[in-house]
Amino acid sequence: MNVELTELGRRFGRTQAVAGVSLQTGTGVFGLLGPNGAGKTSLLRMMATVLPPSSGRLELLGRDPREHACRREIRRRLGYLPQTLGYYPGFTVTEFVEYFALLKEMPPGKVPRAVVTAIERCGLGDKARSKLKSLSGGMLRRVGIAQAIVNDPELLLLDEPTAGLDPEQRVAFRALMREIGERSTVVLSTHLVEDVGAACTEVALMNQGRIVFHGTPVQLTARGEGTTAAGDAPLERGYSAVLAEART
Amino acid sequence: MKVTGPPDIDLDRVWSGVAARVWCPKASRAERLAGWLLRSPGLARALLVTPSLMVGWLIASCVVLAAGVAATAGTGTPYVALFAPAIAAAGVAYAYGPAIDPAWELSQSMAVSDRMVLLTRALAVFGVNAVLGLIASAASGVAVAVTFGWLVPMTAICALALAAATLARSANVGVAAGVAGWAITVLAGRALAGTFTAALTTHSFVLPYLAFAACCGALVLYATRIPQGAR
Numbered sequence: 001m002n003v004e005l006t007e008l009g010r011r012f013g014r015t016q017a018v019a020g021v022s023l024q025t026g027t028g029v030f031g032l033l034g035p036n037g038a039g040k041t042s043l044l045r046m047m048a049t050v051l052p053p054s055s056g057r058l059e060l061l062g063r064d065p066r067e068h069a070c071r072r073e074i075r076r077r078l079g080y081l082p083q084t085l086g087y088y089p090g091f092t093v094t095e096f097v098e099y100f101a102l103l104k105e106m107p108p109g110k111v112p113r114a115v116v117t118a119i120e121r122c123g124l125g126d127k128a129r130s131k132l133k134s135l136s137g138g139m140l141r142r143v144g145i146a147q148a149i150v151n152d153p154e155l156l157l158l159d160e161p162t163a164g165l166d167p168e169q170r171v172a173f174r175a176l177m178r179e180i181g182e183r184s185t186v187v188l189s190t191h192l193v194e195d196v197g198a199a200c201t202e203v204a205l206m207n208q209g210r211i212v213f214h215g216t217p218v219q220l221t222a223r224g225e226g227t228t229a230a231g232d233a234p235l236e237r238g239y240s241a242v243l244a245e246a247r248t
Numbered sequence: 249m250k251v252t253g254p255p256d257i258d259l260d261r262v263w264s265g266v267a268a269r270v271w272c273p274k275a276s277r278a279e280r281l282a283g284w285l286l287r288s289p290g291l292a293r294a295l296l297v298t299p300s301l302m303v304g305w306l307i308a309s310c311v312v313l314a315a316g317v318a319a320t321a322g323t324g325t326p327y328v329a330l331f332a333p334a335i336a337a338a339g340v341a342y343a344y345g346p347a348i349d350p351a352w353e354l355s356q357s358m359a360v361s362d363r364m365v366l367l368t369r370a371l372a373v374f375g376v377n378a379v380l381g382l383i384a385s386a387a388s389g390v391a392v393a394v395t396f397g398w399l400v401p402m403t404a405i406c407a408l409a410l411a412a413a414t415l416a417r418s419a420n421v422g423v424a425a426g427v428a429g430w431a432i433t434v435l436a437g438r439a440l441a442g443t444f445t446a447a448l449t450t451h452s453f454v455l456p457y458l459a460f461a462a463c464c465g466a467l468v469l470y471a472t473r474i475p476q477g478a479r
Contacts, residue, residue: 050356075359086350090300094271099297102290103358103365108275108283112268119271120264128271147354 001026001062002155002185003047008056009209010042017042019209020056029181031200031217032189033239038206040189041083044159047187048080061154076105079153083160083189085144089133093124093143096132100147118150121176123169137164145173149180156186162195174199197221197235205242212246286414290360291368298372304343308373311339316398329434333402333427334465340370363419364410371406378403405429 003025010018018039032040045051046058049065061077063070087096097118101111119128122142127135132143141164148156158177162170177186177199190196196203197217205213205220213220217235224237229244231237275283275292283292299305319332344366346352355362381395405426413422 048357050353072359072361075357078357080354080357082353084353086353088297088301088351090302098272099293100354100358102293103355103360105288105290105359108289111289112272113264115272116264116267120267125267128267 002060003030003187004057004059005043005047006057006059008043008046008058009054010039010046010051011054016209018046018053021206021209021211023204023211023214025185025187025202027181027183027185028201029177029186029188029199031196031203032187032206033191033193033196033203034206035243036191037208039209040206041159043206044157044187044189045082047155048078048082048157049074050080050082072105074155076151077154078104079148079151079156079158081144081148081158081161085140087132087140087143089131091132092129093119093132093135093146094128096143097147097150101150104151106151114150114152118146121149122146123172138166138169141165142169142173145176149176152184154184156180156184157189158186159189160191161188162190162192170195193231193235193239194233197233205239207243207246210246213242286368286410288360288364288414290358291364294360294365295368295372298344298369299376301344301349304348305373307348308340308343308369309377311343312336312373312377312399312402313394315339316394316402320393320397326434326438330431332398333405333430334462336374336402337370338465340373341366344369361419364413364422367406367410367413367419367422371403371410374399374403374406401433402430405433 001024003023005021005023008018008021008023009016021039021043032043034040042051046053047060049060049071058065060074063074065071065074091099094115097115098111101115102108106114116128119125122145124139124142124146127139132140135143141161145158145161148158162173165173174195177188180186181199181201188195188200200217203213203215203217203220204211213223220238220242221234222238224231224234224239224241227237227241229237229241231240275289276296279289279292279296282295283289286292286295315332315336318335319329321328342348344352349355355365378395378399381391381399384391385395408429409422409426411422412425413419416422
C-alpha cells in the first residue's frame with residue numbers, strides 16, 4: 001500500500017477539518033470527492049507532508065513522514081499540485097519545472113530530459129520557453145502538473161487539477177492520469193464528478209471531515225439508482241444520494 | 249505531420265535529447281561550483297535565483313540594510329549589534345515566507361530542507377548587498393560603515409553557517425555556528441575597544457531591545473518550524 005491513513009485528524013482552532021480518516025490505497029487513480037469545506041484539501045496537504053496531522057497515523061510509500069530521513073525520501077518520490085499554484089512570473093516554463101526537479105533532489109544529469117518529457121506530456125512543448133506571466137490559467141495549471149510529474153512520482157497528489165482546463169485538455173489530462181496510475185498512486189481531489197468517472201479506479205467521498213463513501217465509481221453510481229437524488233448523470237446522482245444520506 | 253524515421257532510430261528520444269539541450273542550458277560554472285560546495289544542485293539553484301524573486305528580494309534587502317544601520321550606529325551597547333542578525337533573519341524569512349513567496353506551499357513539499365534554503369537565501373541577500381555596498385563605498389564614504397561593519401562580516405558569517413550546516417547535514421548546526429561566529433566578532437571587537445563591561449550594563453533600552461530581538465528569533469523559528477510530531 002502506498003498510502004495508509006489511520007484515524008487521521010486535523011484541527012484548525014475550533015474547526016475539525018479532518019476527523020478520523022482511515023484509508024488505504026495502492027497503485028491506481030484514487031478520486032477524492034466532496035463539497036466545499038469537506039476537508040479534501042487538508043487531507044491532501046497532510047499527504048503531501050506540508051501540513052502535520054493533529055492526530056492519527058500517516059504512512060506514505062511504506063514510510064513514516066514524522067521521521068526526517070523518511071520524510072525526505074517520501075518527498076523525493078512525491079508529486080504535488082496545490083489547489084492554488086503559486087509561481088514565479090519571471091520564470092519560463094522550463095525554468096520553473098527544472099527548479100522544482102532540482103529541489104526534489106533528482107539526479108542533475110537526469111533533470112533536462114525529465115523536464116522535457118514532463119513538459120511534452122502536459123502539451124506545453126510550444127510554450128517551453130515562454131514566461132509564466134504570459135500564460136493563461138489553463139496553461140499554468142498544466143505547468144503545475146508538469147512540475148508534479150517531473151520526477152516520475154510514485155505518489156502523485158493533485159488538488160483540483162482540471163480547474164481552468166478546457167474540455168479537450170481535460171480529456172488529455174484524464175488519459176495522462178490513467179497512464180501514470182498504471183505504475184503509481186494518483187490521488188485526485190476534485191469537485192468534478194465526471195473526472196472521477198473517467199479516470200479513477202477508486203473513489204472516496206468526504207463530508208464534514210469524514211469519509212462517507214469508499215468504493216469504485218460503479219458502486220457510487222449504484223448508490224443513486226432508484227433514488228430521487230439530484231444530478232444530470234448517474235454518477236452525480238450517486239454522489240448526491242450519498243451526501244444526502246450522510247447529512248440526515 | 250507525423251515524421252517517421254529509420255526503424256532503428258527512436259525519434260522521440262532524439263527529440264527529447266535535442267530539446268533538453270536547447271530548453272535546459274547547462275548550469276553556469278558558478279552554479280556548478282555552488283552545487284559542489286553545498287552538495288546539492290537544488291540549493292545551488294535556490295541560491296542563484298534568490299535575487300530574481302523580486303518582491304522578496306527587495307523586502308529582505310530593506311530589512312537587512314535597516315538592521316545594518318542599527319547595528320553599526322554608535323549606540324554604545326553591543327546588544328544592538330548582537331541581535332541585529334535576528335532581525336535580518338526574520339526579514340529574510342518573512343520575505344521568502346508564505347505571505348510573500350508565491351510558491352511557498354509547493355516548496356514545503358520538496359526534499360531539500362526549507363531551513364537550508366533559508367540559509368542559502370540569507371547568504372544570497374547579504375552577499376549581493378555586500379557587493380553593492382563595496383561598489384557604493386568606492387564611490388562614497390557614506391556606505392563604508394554598513395558595508396564593512398555589517399554586510400561583509402555577515403556575508404562571511406552566513407557562509408560559515410551554510411558550510412557548517414552542509415558538513416553537519418543540519419541547518420540548526422549551521423545557525424548555531426553563525427550565531428557563535430557573530431557573537432565572537434561583536435564581543436571581541438568591544439573587548440578590544442575596552443568598552444565591553446560598561447556597554448553591557450549602562451543602557452536603559454537594553455531590555456525592550458532584547459524582547460524585540462527575542463520576538464524576531466521566535467518569528468524565524470515559527471517561519472521555519474518542523475511540523476509538529478515530525479522531529
